Amino acid sequence: MFPVLFKVGPVAIHSYGLMAAIAVLIGYHLALRNCRRFGISPRAIEVVALLVVVGGLVGARMVFVLENASYYFRHPLEVLYTWRGGLSWHGALLGGTIVAFAYAKRAKIPTLDLLDCFAPIAALGLAIGRIGCFLNGCCYGVPTDLPWGIRFRTPEGGLTPPSHPAQLYAFLGNFLLFIGLWRWQDRRKFSGHVFLAYLAWYSVLRGALEWIRRGVTAPLAIDGVTWGQVVSAVILAVALFLIHKGKAKAGGVSKGDARKEG
Numbered sequence: 001m002f003p004v005l006f007k008v009g010p011v012a013i014h015s016y017g018l019m020a021a022i023a024v025l026i027g028y029h030l031a032l033r034n035c036r037r038f039g040i041s042p043r044a045i046e047v048v049a050l051l052v053v054v055g056g057l058v059g060a061r062m063v064f065v066l067e068n069a070s071y072y073f074r075h076p077l078e079v080l081y082t083w084r085g086g087l088s089w090h091g092a093l094l095g096g097t098i099v100a101f102a103y104a105k106r107a108k109i110p111t112l113d114l115l116d117c118f119a120p121i122a123a124l125g126l127a128i129g130r131i132g133c134f135l136n137g138c139c140y141g142v143p144t145d146l147p148w149g150i151r152f153r154t155p156e157g158g159l160t161p162p163s164h165p166a167q168l169y170a171f172l173g174n175f176l177l178f179i180g181l182w183r184w185q186d187r188r189k190f191s192g193h194v195f196l197a198y199l200a201w202y203s204v205l206r207g208a209l210e211w212i213r214r215g216v217t218a219p220l221a222i223d224g225v226t227w228g229q230v231v232s233a234v235i236l237a238v239a240l241f242l243i244h245k246g247k248a249k250a251g252g253v254s255k256g257d258a259r260k261e262g
Contacts (some may be wrong), residue, residue: 001135001137001153003015003054015136016129018132019132020129023124028045030120031117034117034185038113043111047107048104048109051241052096052100055099055178056095056099057082057087057095058092059088059091061082061087061088062088064091068086071137092201093122099164112191116195117190119181119185119195120182120185123175124178126170130167130170131171139213140152140165140217141165141169141213142163142216143160143216144163144164145164147232149164149165151163154262169209169212170205174205177202181201183242189250190239190250192242193246199238200239203235204236206228206229213228214229
């Protein structure tokens with residue numbers, strides 16, 4: 001794999017960090033295009049995009065460090081080495097959502113419309129990020145006899161047996177989710193519908209991919225189930241409940257009226 005793509009003088013350009021930067025730039029551009037669909041000004045997007053990126057990165061790193069507390073207790077300085085990977089999607093979701101809620105309340109922007117605006121973009125950002133994971137050589141899957149199995153470098157410096165390129169599966173799944181949400185978002189039934197649909201579908205995708213990663217790059221919780229699957233199951237249940245509740249409340253309300261309610 002290629003954790004370091006190239007160097008500019010003494011500065012190493014890490015593949016994971018570069019793909020994260022590309023995801024942010026593309027996401028920002030798409031958010032500016034998408035915001036008017038939800039009645040949000042581009043100026044508000046300029047501010048909230050930066051805040052969401054910072055909040056998401058902080059949340060993603062904090063949760064990952066907590067999940068691997070024993071390692072980082074022995075190597076505390078590596079908490080800062082974010083360019084090597086080591087980010088949690090669930091942490092990014094939590095951090096980014098909290099920041100978006102806080103800013104929306106302060107700026108008097110419909111919070112649920114703001115989350116709907118960013119939902120498809122989050123799927124694309126994660127798809128691009130998974131390319132970074134592949135180049136970095138992290139988040140790979142269990143051994144496989146399939147012809148596309150790839151050998152990844154282990155933390156100890158050795159090589160894995162041919163293994164599932166779970167990062168590429170995640171890239172494909174998230175990219176298709178982005179396309180689906182982007183094309184469907186105008187048909188939402190209520191404010192927050194796109195965001196909840198994203199949570200539901202991503203939870204299904206993540207839960208399925210965890211079977212490929214479990215015990216290798218996804219820590220186990222109980223009885224062969226990973227922590228990612230546990231959290232994804234909870235998020236899926238909550239998202240489906242809120243979608244059902246939102247549809248029941250909206251009834252025949254148009255998306256324009258739903259925006260006023262948000």
